[in-house]
Amino acid sequence: MILWTTDSNEALTLSLVRAPKDKEVVAPEEVYEGFNPTFTYPIYGEEEKIYGYTDLVIDLRFASGSLQQYLSMSYSAKLQTTTSTIDDVEGTLQKFIPAGYYTDEAAFLQKVEEDAESFRPPGQLIYSYTRPAPNSASKGKRKRDGNQALDPESEDVVEFEVYHATWDTPGFREYHRRMQIFILLYIEGGSYINEEEEIWEFMLLFEKRKRKDASHTVAYHFVGYSTLYPFYYYPEKVRMRLSQFVILTPYQRQAHGSELYKAIYQYIVKNPTIVELTVEDPAEAFEDLRDKNDLEMLLAHEQFLEEGYGPQEGAAPARKTGRAEATGEALVEKGKLGPPVDRAWAEKWRRDLKIAGRQFQRLVEMLILLRLDPSDKASARAYRLQVKERLYRFNFEILAQLELEERYEKLEETFQSVREDYQRILALVS
Numbered sequence: 001m002i003l004w005t006t007d008s009n010e011a012l013t014l015s016l017v018r019a020p021k022d023k024e025v026v027a028p029e030e031v032y033e034g035f036n037p038t039f040t041y042p043i044y045g046e047e048e049k050i051y052g053y054t055d056l057v058i059d060l061r062f063a064s065g066s067l068q069q070y071l072s073m074s075y076s077a078k079l080q081t082t083t084s085t086i087d088d089v090e091g092t093l094q095k096f097i098p099a100g101y102y103t104d105e106a107a108f109l110q111k112v113e114e115d116a117e118s119f120r121p122p123g124q125l126i127y128s129y130t131r132p133a134p135n136s137a138s139k140g141k142r143k144r145d146g147n148q149a150l151d152p153e154s155e156d157v158v159e160f161e162v163y164h165a166t167w168d169t170p171g172f173r174e175y176h177r178r179m180q181i182f183i184l185l186y187i188e189g190g191s192y193i194n195e196e197e198e199i200w201e202f203m204l205l206f207e208k209r210k211r212k213d214a215s216h217t218v219a220y221h222f223v224g225y226s227t228l229y230p231f232y233y234y235p236e237k238v239r240m241r242l243s244q245f246v247i248l249t250p251y252q253r254q255a256h257g258s259e260l261y262k263a264i265y266q267y268i269v270k271n272p273t274i275v276e277l278t279v280e281d282p283a284e285a286f287e288d289l290r291d292k293n294d295l296e297m298l299l300a301h302e303q304f305l306e307e308g309y310g311p312q313e314g315a316a317p318a319r320k321t322g323r324a325e326a327t328g329e330a331l332v333e334k335g336k337l338g339p340p341v342d343r344a345w346a347e348k349w350r351r352d353l354k355i356a357g358r359q360f361q362r363l364v365e366m367l368i369l370l371r372l373d374p375s376d377k378a379s380a381r382a383y384r385l386q387v388k389e390r391l392y393r394f395n396f397e398i399l400a401q402l403e404l405e406e407r408y409e410k411l412e413e414t415f416q417s418v419r420e421d422y423q424r425i426l427a428l429v430s
Helices: 089-094 105-118 139-145 172-179 183-186 257-271 284-299 303-310 323-328 341-352 357-370 377-394 403-429
Strands: 005-007 012-017 032-037 047-051 058-065 069-072 124-132 157-166 201-210 220-234 238-248 274-279
Touching: 005 403, 012 105, 012 284, 047 201, 058 089, 058 105, 069 089, 124 257, 157 257, 172 183, 172 201, 183 238, 201 257, 220 257, 238 257, 257 284, 284 303, 284 357, 284 403, 341 357, 357 403, 377 403
Parallel strands: 012 058, 238 274
Antiparallel strands: 005 047, 012 032, 058 069, 124 157, 157 201, 201 220, 220 238
């Protein structure tokens, strides 16, 4: 029996095609050709099915840097007689990619070769980092020595760069039209943004590789990108919202998302016209990425920790007061984190670090939990009340509809769930 229905996620095959000389400087596992998207329902419908073909392959290739596109399709059989409508595979996809894509493979590969030598990322370079090349000596050394700096000139090291662009960046509108399909293919509920809204900003992440021949040609390869939308903040500043964030499949689970987020955060902090960074409806995976990086930033901030946790081991003895004076016991002074947290102090740091209100409150709660002594009943109770107060305010409309006893039970249940999740997140940074 012939099956005429195909899963569109499996049928659509994506490739990031490098020029032959650029393939010579990468390991075989870095030739990123033949991977599938996460979603195709924005293109082929909610059920993500294509009808009328067997062994269907939709071959959508991108020049790894310039993202010039090539599209073809193949199948072993096409249904000829049916009362149902056979899907127009290429015609449907055409609506989501810019005109002028290649259908001649030889012409496309020639374009890949040309662009490899001439393409440069659009926008302004704002951030860079390095990684050991796969199977290089640097990779093993990095594991042994931790975050030791790597020489970007070394053949064993790969550079990555983040560029900031706007609609006014020369050539960027055309580049964005080739790039934006990744939003549909990787972000659930993702949609194209309106080019007529001039205030959008973009962060683009590229891998930078140098050829080993005499030319030492530098080639750039697209990794992912993020979109930012500024909202007016009285009287003359903006609140920046991170809207879309995508790292392509071959580069996922290698911490490139964290580096792109760090680039965005540093851009926000350094820009005096931006008051804070917010995130639009983040997916769970992105929430974890955001929490992990924000926590690592705070845990590396010496002044914040010194004020927050108070005198640490090795510091001068604390002043004795009250019962401590009477018994001769040393009183351990609490820092501003408490619990309960010093709200004025926390708000001052939140503004300085440009972190959104609810996110900063959650981070503070995690940092308190990190060093909370479970045997200190007073502190444990103060912490529980602090978290519950925030949860009550955040879920007020739902909780207010419940009877008092049921409200208490629901709040306690939510607190326990939040604490468990905090412990999971803290384990990511320990």
